Amino acid sequence: MDTRVQEPGNNSYLIPQFEKMTTLSEQEQSLLAALEQDVRHYPADTTLTAEGEYSERLFMLKSGWACATRFLVDGQRQVLDIFLPGQILGLREMGLRHSLSEFYALTDVQACPFPKQRLTEIFEQAPRLTDLFFLAMAREQSILIERVTNIGRRTATERLAHFLVEMKVRLNLRDMAFHLPINQTMIGDTLGLTSVHISRTLKQLSDQGLITYQNGDLKLLDLDGLIELSGFERAYLEITPDWTRL
Amino acid sequence: MDTRVQEPGNNSYLIPQFEKMTTLSEQEQSLLAALEQDVRHYPADTTLTAEGEYSERLFMLKSGWACATRFLVDGQRQVLDIFLPGQILGLREMGLRHSLSEFYALTDVQACPFPKQRLTEIFEQAPRLTDLFFLAMAREQSILIERVTNIGRRTATERLAHFLVEMKVRLNLRDMAFHLPINQTMIGDTLGLTSVHISRTLKQLSDQGLITYQNGDLKLLDLDGLIELSGFERAYLEITPDWTRL
DNA sequence: CGGCATGTTGACCATATTCAATTGAAGTGG
DNA sequence: CCACTTCAATTGAATATGGTCAACATGCCG
The missing domain is CATH 2.60.120.10 (Jelly Rolls)
Incomplete structure (x- = not known):
């Protein structure tokens, strides 16, 4: 293995x-x-x-x-x-x-x-590293919380848009290019939707000119539009360790 | 305040x-x-x-x-x-x-x-207390994960049943009697459902003989039935700190 | 070329939401 | 003690959102 x-x-x-x-x-x-x-x-x-x-x-x-x-x-x-x-x-x-x-x-x-x-x-x-591991865990939990909110309270279109923006931001923070190496079934299982509905929703975002996609290659055309649509708030990805001895 | x-x-x-x-x-x-x-x-x-x-x-x-x-x-x-x-x-x-x-x-x-x-x-x-706080946080996250799964992948009936069992178990662990001091809107906001649908779903559980409720007082009649219905698995609430110096 | 994965599309259906009207219970003040 | 208010819960009807099922398309890889 x-x-x-x-x-x-x-x-x-x-x-x-x-x-x-x-x-x-x-x-x-x-x-x-x-x-x-x-x-x-x-x-x-x-x-x-x-x-x-x-x-x-x-x-x-x-x-x-x-x-x-x-x-x-x-x-x-x-x-x-x-x-x-x-x-x-x-x-x-x-x-x-x-x-x-x-x-x-x-x-x-x-x-x-x-x-x-x-x-x-x-x-x-x-102990200073302990602080940092605590932070890492807190950050993981922030993403999880945002996912609960996303799945619990947003429509399919909003959810998908939110997910795309989240991945974009997280990749940016690592200086990685935007690229999703996962299929639509996997996206569905992340967002509590079926793969069929992900396909339709991607088409809808595409029709609105917010993204393009073909052959599994998805591109974000209008990031601001996606942020607006999804109600994305960046703060949950920004850990600011003011409380530590750093 | x-x-x-x-x-x-x-x-x-x-x-x-x-x-x-x-x-x-x-x-x-x-x-x-x-x-x-x-x-x-x-x-x-x-x-x-x-x-x-x-x-x-x-x-x-x-x-x-x-x-x-x-x-x-x-x-x-x-x-x-x-x-x-x-x-x-x-x-x-x-x-x-x-x-x-x-x-x-x-x-x-x-x-x-x-x-x-x-x-x-x-x-x-x-550092031994650090372990324990880490555990507390991990336990909190386990509940959150289970909530993601619950909201993402279960029907309203299953979600509600799962929630009731979760609260029952958590109260049991503290030797507290089962009693929910929250209204249906709050339950809905927890499970990603509307208060109207919570009302209907409670009625359904009641009709199935799994619970009773009147005047905000909810009782679990058939815990095993609720566990069965919801696919509840207890493990996520059971923290066993085998890895610590305890 | 054939086989398999993944994605797409349509028709139909189910689940949950919305909206609105109504009931019920608890608390307040006369 | 009884109106009156308020808030939560209930119910029905209409609607919408997303799921299911099935057929088909497309791309990839041997």
């Missing part, structure tokens, strides 16, 4: 990410670097961990897209999170013996598994 | 809660007790903190029910969380300068506000 990649990941992703907010000591840097040593490759459309499985590891996502999904007894699927490079998979499962969700590679993925225990050690040795 | 209550809260809620999982040192106990010193009273239907407000405080909820809500530009409301005694309000907002949601007292509430800074101090001085 996973393949060990030969060279260890000397180019850390977490360190520069955290250093946007503060300056890290050598000890802090080495604690972070330890999380990224065991780089593994997971091909697209494979599972990193399964739902219900005994979960002892987290993953630091180095490249590619992943998601967390949850299956209902009747086979329906809900996508809970979509993860981009730099995110940590499994923070929310820390307190659970068995995972509530499945982690799934949407594209070819490079990820570094590390045991839960490692995070506990960080809490002991580096 | 809030009223200081005379006697300081000598009877801590957090300490016994955390001691279910581990034994706390004297220092750890006094750090926790510090969070519960300033007991204030908030009447039902008042706001603890408003959306968009500069947020510098968290709240330890000592008694009563509270919720977190988010308003859309068009005035629609989404209830994000319902909080029961012993929970901490605002963990998720730690990383944000301005609150994304409003905290609202559903009943008369006793709560202890404390500055964010206090949590940072705990991270520094008591």
